[in-house]
Amino acid sequence: MAKKVKDPGFGYSSFKNAKSIINNDGTSNVIHVNRKRSLDDLYTYFTEISWFRFFALVICLYTLLNVLFAFIYVAIGIEQITPSKGVFWEDLLNGFFFSAQTLTTVGYGGIAPQGMIANIIAAFEAMIGLLGFSFITGLLYGRFSKPKAAIKFSDQFIIRDFKDGKALMFRLMNSRKTVMIEPEITVMLSITDKSDSDDFKRNFYQLTLERNKIMYLPTIWTIVHEIKEDSPLYKYLDRDLTKLDAEIYILLNYHEESFAQKVYNIHSYKFEKMVMNVHFEPSFAFDAEGNTVLDHDKLNEVNPM
Template sequence: MAKKTKDPGFGYSSAENVRGVINKDGSSNIIHINRKFKIDDLYTLFISVSWWKFFAFVFLGYTLLNVLFGIVYTLIGIDEITPSTGDTLKDFLNGFFFSAQTLTTVGYGGIAPQGITANIIAAFEAMIGLLSFSFITGLLYGRFSKPKASIRFSDNIIVRDFNGERALMFRLMNSRKTIMIEPEVSVTLAINEEEKETGKYKRSFFALKLEREKIMYLPTIWTIVHVINDKSPLYTYSNEELEKLNAGLYILIQYHEESFGQKVYQTTSYKFKQLVTNVKYAPSSGIDEEGYTILDHEKLSDVEKMD
């Protein structure tokens, strides 16, 4: 008889169309409301956003600062830094490009502040530029040096006959060339079912017992196996019922990463809509003529029919 586990933080309340709280890539799927933003959150924001968003923020901030100071130089009189052209747009562009030179401390020498007001503003802008680029440099270092796992999970989960019983399986591999040292995995099953008495949906959680939860090291691919025996929460479901089951898997894996010299973590999730039955995973590694092991990263999710 399968034993339920305590709520791992997802909540027992549910709905018919409930979404998983963890996305496939391990990111959170929680919508936060009434959350107060603090200045300390900026570091976490810029460290965690995708690269294209990070550089978009940098470009936008750089452009807005130059536009702001370009307007300031135009308003105090462009003659403070260079003779006026008589055209407001051209004067603004001169102020904009002078601002870019001051902010980056490039200083080509073609334009220079003349009056005391322009010198004060340029000195203040140079200070902002130094602080800004120091901040961005720190963020770049933080993004590159932040310990990260780089694990690929199969796109599917399968149920197949296994040693006279059935088993639930999925595969994972390290997308880097380093070897995963002492990888350890834990899997939580969440089943979403309607209560006949109330008509409301509730979630039940089970910690799945795995064939192996920890190994010494992983150079290639690891197939995670949960045997569906009489102690499994999936034992009473047929293969057809499993394919229609409103359930999901939440996976946490941790291991020692050689690149960073410390333990790293990665999470992911599966919905049972990704379940395929009566198939097995196709081989994804082999031996070449010289005796080297060849690992094909494109075959991680490949399956083939059972014999």
């Protein structure tokens, strides 16, 4: 008989057609409300957002800061850094370009502050530039050096005949060329049932795997859960499994050579991703010289039994 486990932090309550709390990339899909924010969150925010958003924010902040100081230089008198052109927009552009040279500490020498007020503002702006670019450099290093797993999971999991019964299977591989050292995996199943009072409740089960830890992984690992009498899926027929409101949660950890430390990867499968009575196609072969060739495009290939 399948043994239930305590709530791992997802909550027993559920909802009809509830979305997964884990995105495809392993990030959380939980919407936070009334969460207190602090300056300490800035580093986490800037290291977690996409590269496109990161550089877009840097460019926007850099441009806005230069525009702000350009208005300041025009307000105190553009003559304190360069002769006025007599046109507001041209003076503003001169202030903008002088601000960019000061902020980046380039200092071409074509424009230089003359008055005391302009020198004080330029000195203050140079300090902001030094601090700002130091902060951005730290963020770039943090983004590059942050340990991150590069695991690809099969798009679907399968249920097929296996030995004297059936088994649930899915595959994973390292998208990098490094070897995964001592990978270890934990798989939990969540089944949502409807009670007599029309409430939805989650039940959690930790799935017993054929192997949950191996020495190292250079190619592909097929994860196998045999559906035996102690499996929570044993009581369901094939037609019932296709209608089951359930989700598989996966936690994988291994030693990553690129960062010389242990990394973690989270993934999940809704039962909508299940395919019945097929088997995974081999994804690696040998070339004429006897070398093992791993085809990443074949991770998801299946064929009927």
